[in-house]
Amino acid sequence: MTGRMIAVVGPSGVGKDTVMQALVDAAPQLSLVRRVITRTADAGGEDYDAVSVPMFMGMQAAGEFALSWQAHGLRYGIPVSVDTELAQGCDLLVNLSRSVLGAAKARFGAMPVLLLTASPAVLRARLMARGREDGHEIDARLARAGFALPGGINAIHIDNSGPIADTVQRALAALYPQKDVTQT
């Protein structure tokens, strides 16, 4: 049986990467998609493939991305190697821009979408505490917080204002309603 591509979306700072890692830690059949990003390698946060803009453009021209988009002055790509992992039956978690969900649905077919939410005050506090961006960049990210999902996208809304463990429990219950998939 082929695996499912599972999109995780929501405003910057809501906790997408943190929740995705916690989900993988809790449920062994889930794996993370490693994104290609035109961000310097030392920025911290998620594990990603850091490339220059010319390298990214070359990879794109060579058809190496299943999906790509731009946000926050950066380019993001999802490598076509995900198709092999899906064919092997892995369920994959991918951090996507909300703007690319229509294209993702067209590319990957039936694709659960987890939309994480938190209040603007929580988002700001988390971005400031994370410290990856400066104040202007944080303001720009917060200005995008209310970006609407494209039409036709039926997302699973999960509030990530509380403990990560609660978010993980709710996400796994939505993704795997029939069984307990945790390691314990």
Ligand SMILES: Nc1ncnc2c1ncn2[C@@H]1O[C@H](COP(=O)(O)OP(=O)(O)OP(=O)(O)O)[C@@H](O)[C@H]1O
């Ligand atoms: N439920 C939570 N409770 C407390 N802190 C959290 C929670 N979820 C995430 N955080 C913290 O919030 C910060 C932002 O989380 P993270 O980097 O995962 O967000 P993100 O949605 O991936 O952001 P971006 O889109 O900007 O990459 C991190 O410092 C993380 O530790």
Ligand SMILES: O=P(O)(O)OC[C@H]1O[C@H](OP(=O)(O)O)[C@H](O)[C@@H]1O
């Ligand atoms: O606001 P929207 O378009 O939904 O998201 C835009 C981008 O913001 C985040 O980037 P990063 O993880 O901070 O590099 C997401 O991963 C996405 O690629």
